Amino acid sequence: MILIGLLAFSLFGQGQDSPKNWSLSGYVKNMQTLLFFNDAFPDFQQGMLVDTFLQDNLIHNRLNFRWMINDELKLRTDLRTRVFYGDLVRANPNYGDAIDNVNNDYFDLSLVLLDENAWVVQSMIDRLYLEYFKGNWEVRLGRQRINWGISTVWNPNDIFNAFSFTDFDYEERPGSDALRVKYYTGFASSVELAVRMFDHFDEATIAGMWKFNKGSYDIQILGGYDRNYLAMGGGWAGNLGDAGLKGEFTYFLPLDKEQDDAFAATVGIDYSFENSLYLNGGYLYNSAGSTSASVTNLFNFELSARNLYPYRHAIFAQFSYPFTPLLNGGVAFIYSPVDIHALFANPTLTLSVAENWDLDFVGQITFDKEKRGYSSPIQAFFLRMKYSF
């Protein structure tokens, strides 16, 4: 409704000769999921983990609306609607509430339209902000993504809205209800301050970031307060010969003495060969991570910049290669050299079927060493068709 109202308003406000000052774009995706559990699905009646196989489907629509109110003011509204149906929905009686409550937004701009049997329909305003820019100033107010990450795979600097890489279907990633003021001091340098809306101070995130460019390196330094922790960190993106060298770290000092401090740091190298083979390798140290938890935690651990991965150590390797200009294939592995030797394998294939039509195949296969030896407790396979407009 809001969207339609805005549309009408902007059309009304448009002069006859002026170029179009608004745009509407988006996509529709249909994704089929196959989930295989190998002694890993919780059966509450039997009170044990069992083997099972689940099939689910997700239809996902996104509408991105932009309105250039004038040369200095812009409004952005994105609406995300998802229709879930299948076994996983049926198996979880509170599926609707569960997916509705995952966002840590201040304002509740989401609605479960339907939650019956194996069906859930949920709609949310994923972005809603005003942006003012003039000269070197940029001010944004509203639901926005404050993306402070600079490295490739893990982003310990992304304290406003960390995301899980297993959630590949949410490319835009979650936003924050926040005020952000940025001043650009050069072609790749800026100073910014951001505050997330809060009622109680222990829910607040208030932080600043300074970015600058030196000797072909982009460098950033971060400091602030993040939900009862003081956060201090930094990161860089630069070149090592013809390869990219990126890294990022944040130290979290608790203000509450009963909590532990946390340190997350990552470093990675990426390189693209002349035949277009792309390689990316990296390492994450995550002091809050476990050394023994089951690999099934990958899909439900408590995610934040303080804890980007369930394990203390993680080594990442990714290969991707365009077999033809239309077919791109790749595989990523994340191995944790801890007691449980958790391994996450993530093969992907992307095919451009036609102009604006993409078909993706994605696998998420987990391995770990538990009591019964090395095995694969969960395998997930996704087939997704996307139409962009």
Next chain:
Amino acid sequence: MKRLILAVLAFTLIMSTAAYAQNLTAKEIIEKADQKQRGETSVGELKMTIIRPTWKREMQMKSWSKGSEYMLILVTGPARDKGTAFLKRENEIWNWQPTIDRTIKLPPSMMMQSWMGSDFTNDDLVRESSIVVDYTHQLLGTETIEGRKCYKIELTPRENAPVVWGKVLSWIDTEEFMQMKAEFYDEDGYLVNTMYGKSIKKMDDRLLPSILEVVPADEEGHKTIVEYLDLNFNQPINESFFSVQNMKRVR
């Protein structure tokens, strides 16, 4: 996608190289073209079409450049990639991804990448600024291409020059100094691909081929076409225009 964009970089440089030269020796033609290209700016809108025997794909973009050092490209189509932008400043490249609200720094090796399978390699093209320094030039005579009298110039890479080609033959219009054709040979002397300048139009203050076609030598039915929809030269653009914040703001 990234490879396509980098290819545009290459095309633009090739074009402007051929844009203006005055006369006489092969080296002078190339040198003058090269000098003319430096310090100039261009603002353009273009469409790239990749043609294969069983499919084709189109991409539209706007580009801003200053010399060979600075370039900003905004993708305007197709829908999936719209709003994505690329910034090149000397040997640094950034990519703006509007969907995730993030600027990503790309490794320099992306510049050396080949694109479109075997059609083209970016390596020597993006380093087009060395066309004077890295090659020796020989005027082989004149030939008629598409009814226009052209200088035929052979470019041979100097020893240890960072060039992948064994040699390049270039046909440059004797009156308007437009590159009408170029042949790229590998180190064994085999033709790799041919570029044709077509559909000559007055763009801004000068006459230029508005369509560039690249045809690989040994791939039946393969072709890449770049069509300039609009091209303007020498508008003053400040170096500070080529910035990370402008990738988000250009329209």
